[in-house]
Amino acid sequence: MSCRTLSTEPWPCAMDASKNRFFQLLEALVRHEVEFVIVGGVAALLEGAPILTLDLDIVHRQTPENIERLLRALEKIHARYRDPAGRLILPNADRLSTNRFNLLLTDLGALDILGDLGEGLAYEELAGRTHDYEMAGIRVRALDLQTLIEVKERVGRDKDRAVLPVLRQTLRLKTGEPASPEEPPDE
Amino acid sequence: MERQSSERGEESPALDIAPDGVDLGLIRWMLSLTPLERLDVLQDFVDGALALRDGRVQE
Numbered sequence: 001m002s003c004r005t006l007s008t009e010p011w012p013c014a015m016d017a018s019k020n021r022f023f024q025l026l027e028a029l030v031r032h033e034v035e036f037v038i039v040g041g042v043a044a045l046l047e048g049a050p051i052l053t054l055d056l057d058i059v060h061r062q063t064p065e066n067i068e069r070l071l072r073a074l075e076k077i078h079a080r081y082r083d084p085a086g087r088l089i090l091p092n093a094d095r096l097s098t099n100r101f102n103l104l105l106t107d108l109g110a111l112d113i114l115g116d117l118g119e120g121l122a123y124e125e126l127a128g129r130t131h132d133y134e135m136a137g138i139r140v141r142a143l144d145l146q147t148l149i150e151v152k153e154r155v156g157r158d159k160d161r162a163v164l165p166v167l168r169q170t171l172r173l174k175t176g177e178p179a180s181p182e183e184p185p186d187e
Numbered sequence: 188m189e190r191q192s193s194e195r196g197e198e199s200p201a202l203d204i205a206p207d208g209v210d211l212g213l214i215r216w217m218l219s220l221t222p223l224e225r226l227d228v229l230q231d232f233v234d235g236a237l238a239l240r241d242g243r244v245q246e
Contacts, residue, residue, distance in 0.1 A: 017223060020230045045225050050213040052232045109233070135223040169209040173218065 017136035021108045025056050025077070028108070030138040032073035035061040037126045039117060039151075043142040044163070046133055049170040051163055055110035060096070061123040062115060067096045070113070077106040117151050145171045 017023045022042060029036055038046065041053025060070055074091050081089040082103045091102060091113075102113040116122040130141040143151075149167050152160035171177075203212035217225060 020223075020226050021233075022226045022230055023223065042226075042229070045217075045229055046222050048214065048218040048225070050210070050217045052229060054233055054236075133222045135221075135226070165205075165207045165209045166214070169205050169207070169211060170214050170218075173211065173214050 022056055023135060023138075025106065025108045025111055026135075026140050027138050028073050028077050029058070029070070030140065032069045032076075034070045034073055035063075035066045035123065036070075036141075037123060037130055038140060038142040039114065039126070039148070040112070041163075044145070044148055044167060044170075046142040047131065047145040047148070047170065048174060049145065049163075049167050051166060055112050057112045057114060059114045059116060059121075059123050059126055061127075062097050064093070064097075067093050070096060074104070074106070077108050077111075079104045079106045079111065081105075082110065118155060121151065145174065 017027075026038070036058040037043075038056070039059055040055075040057030041051045042056050044051040045053070060066060071091065071093060079091055081091070082105045083089050091104060096102060096113065098115075100115045102115075104111045104113060117126065126143060126147070127141070129144055129147040131144050133140050133142060145167060149164065149171065152164055152167065203210070203215070205211055217228070220228065
């Protein structure tokens with residue numbers, strides 16, 4: 001089966017959730033009742049922006065109970081830190097409750113677990129600025145496009161600024177806003 | 188005249204590109220997909236990119 005097509009050529013989508021590793025990663029977290037918000041490129045993609053990424057970024061709720069559930073999920077998918085020195089470093093409660101960046105490799109691909117998005121934007125602040133998505137029996141929350149844009153404008157790194165035009169145009173098409181001749185400056 | 192040109196495939200394709208260079212056609216296509224289909228596009232991209240990397244001829 002193919003996804004609906006961009007042109008006359010079918011996009012070779014598998015359309016089988018069980019074979020999609022991004023879905024499987026999300027499913028592993030949901031099945032263990034982890035409280036998290038999808039951020040970054042996958043959130044942008046779910047919101048409809050044609051953004052491609054190699055990893056799944058999430059912000060997790062940093063309560064002891066949630067970190068315990070998260071650790072159980074991570075154990076199932078053999079998560080370990082992407083250590084440049086090649087050391088085997090496993091996530092633990094201390095690291096997941098204090099590290100801002102937990103850049104992991106799992107059996108299902110790269111998973112970045114973030115404590116916050118900077119300037120106090122932790123799970124509690126982000127949870128109210130999300131859209132829910134139901135896919136093949138699981139329900140997940142992704143940061144909404146407006147907030148994604150605001151965060152990337154605020155962070156202002158080159159990699160964040162690079163995707164802003166696509167995010168802004170996607171939001172414009174979704175909301176039906178007319179095109180403006182000039183984009184606001186990134187800074 | 189125009190019709191003949193179109194039948195011969197000589198008509199220029201319309202561009203769906205914003206003034207800032209963003210491909211609006213890609214966005215419209217992505218918005219037409221379900222969330223799971225969007226994840227499948229992403230997965231296909233990752234698989235394809237990794238296959239290309241693995242296929243690189245070593246110098």
